[in-house]
């Protein structure tokens with residue numbers, strides 16, 4: 090919402106933005122972002138759009154302004170239009186610039202700040218998570234572990250195991266610095282459910 094507002098204001102003035110980093114702090118809670126204001130219009134795809142979530146199957150998808158009329162979910166339950174929630178317009182692009190965060194991490198190590206921590210998370214770990222979140226294959230948002238578990242009707246699999254299994258299947262997957270028990274992945278929720286069941290059945 091914050092980045093979307095900045096993107097909209099910038100566009101009206103003939104600029105575009107590139108997020109450097111975005112940080113969600115639990116206390117508050119407060120969402121902070123640093124953006125680079127760049128000359129000219131954004132080239133290529135727009136990062137300002139809508140996110141729809143299907144309550145029926147749990148899948149989230151991103152839609153641009155041009156696709157507003159086509160919002161639907163690919164799941165079998167097409168008949169029930171009320172199962173789809175749409176939020177936006179908001180920023181749907183990357184939250185961080187990977188090279189800037191990598192530079193921050195290198196400086197933090199050099200300056201001896203890497204092990205300072207807040208709420209039990211070291212700066213090194215936070216920046217490491219942000220670097221993983223910068224994977225351009227990842228969609229906006231995250232999937233809560235308990236949502237996968239309840240749809241799969243199994244106990245929540247360990248987050249690290251789930252991420253590793255999704256990566257082995259060829260998907261991009263990582264932790265989210267925003268939600269502690271959540272996974273960011275480009276894997277459809279239907280396949281996340283299959284993977285979660287496989288993990289539980291192996292034990």
Ligand SMILES: [Zn+2]
Pocket residue numbers: 143144145146147148162163164165166
């Ligand atoms: Zn659906």
